Each structure stands twice: as structure tokens, then as C-alpha cells.
Amino acid sequence: MIFEKIKSHVVSHLSYLIGSEAEAVVVDPQRDCRVYVDIAQREGLQIKHIFETHRNEDYVTGSLCPREFVEMSKPWGNHNDVLTTREHLYRLLPLIRMMYSESNPVPLKAALNMVGAEVGKPRRPLLELGDGNLKALRLTMERLGILDDDSYQRRFFSNK
Numbered sequence: 796m797i798f799e800k801i802k803s804h805v806v807s808h809l810s811y812l813i814g815s816e817a818e819a820v821v822v823d824p825q826r827d828c829r830v831y832v833d834i835a836q837r838e839g840l841q842i843k844h845i846f847e848t849h850r851n852e853d854y855v856t857g858s859l860c861p862r863e864f865v866e867m868s869k870p871w872g873n874h875n876d877v878l879t880t881r882e883h884l885y886r887l888l889p890l891i892r893m894m895y896s897e898s899n900p901v902p903l904k905a906a907l908n909m910v911g912a913e914v915g916k917p918r919r920p921l922l923e924l925g926d927g928n929l930k931a932l933r934l935t936m937e938r939l940g941i942l943d944d945d946s947y948q949r950r951f952f953s954n955k
Contacts, residue, residue, distance in 0.1 A: 797838050801830055808858075814840040821845045826900065856891045859906055859941060859948060863887060889935045896928045905932055909942060911952040 796815040802808070803825045811822040812834050819840040821831045824847075835842050857864035863883045871877050894902050898921055905924040907914045909932075916923055924932065936942045943949065 797840070799834055801825070801834075812842075814838060817841060818843045823848055856887060856894050858903060859890065859910070859936075860887055862947065886939070890939060890941075893928070893932045893935050896931070897924055902928065902932060905929060906936060907952070909933065909936060910946075910948045
């Protein structure tokens, strides 16, 4: 049996390939599916099923604000934890909305490029983020402090 965890290099995303007796399943795949094909071929497996366990707001926006999403993902122990989660969610709601202003991953790629991740342009047939949404995304990120020179996002991605 094989159980392999695959971590995306750019977005905060984990997926899994699980296999046994020449068959495999992929759980929560990332967009670039070559990694699963390569592992399956290496292990002599054929991918039979793909499972999506949830929507992707967590890793899409979590890629830009991982500290806040970690805080929001902690189990609530008391009422203050609920209030902290609500505070983060309300603060990040404009950014979450911007991540879905056009087809995913177009807004995320634009945002990651703005903080210095250098993830490039969307692959065809997707186009780059439209001018109006690009301006709105930049303004949203500026208001949240994500584009500040000393933001933890800038520091992280400038060290990559």
C-alpha cells in the first residue's frame, strides 16, 4: 500500500495519492495533475478515482493569508475564539470575494505575483485578470496591508 502526501509549492494545499493492488485514488488534487500520473507510473498503479472533499476557499485565500487561516481553523475553545475567527473572516471577506472575481486561479496568480511569488501567467485557455478586477484586487490587498514592504507575505515570497 502507498499513501503519499503531495504539498503544492505555491499555494497552501495538500493532496494525497493512495494506492494498493495496482489501483490508486487521488484526494483533493492540485491543478497540475502530472505529479499524480508520475507517482502512479513510478509505483505501477492506475488512477481509478479522484475525490474532492471540499471547496477551495481555504487554500486559495489561505495562500495569501496563511497565518489568519491557521487561526480561523483552530477548534473553538471559548467565545473569544469565535470572535477571533469572525474578526479574521470579516477582515478578509473582500479578499475572498476578489479570489472569485474571475475563474480560479486567475485572481490568485495575480495576487501571488503582486507579493513577489512570480508564479507567472495563467495557462491557456485562461486569460490574465481583467484591468478592473486587477485594480480592485490591488486596492483590496493594499487596504489589508498585504502589499506593504514589511508584510509577512512580502517577506516570505521575496525569500523564495
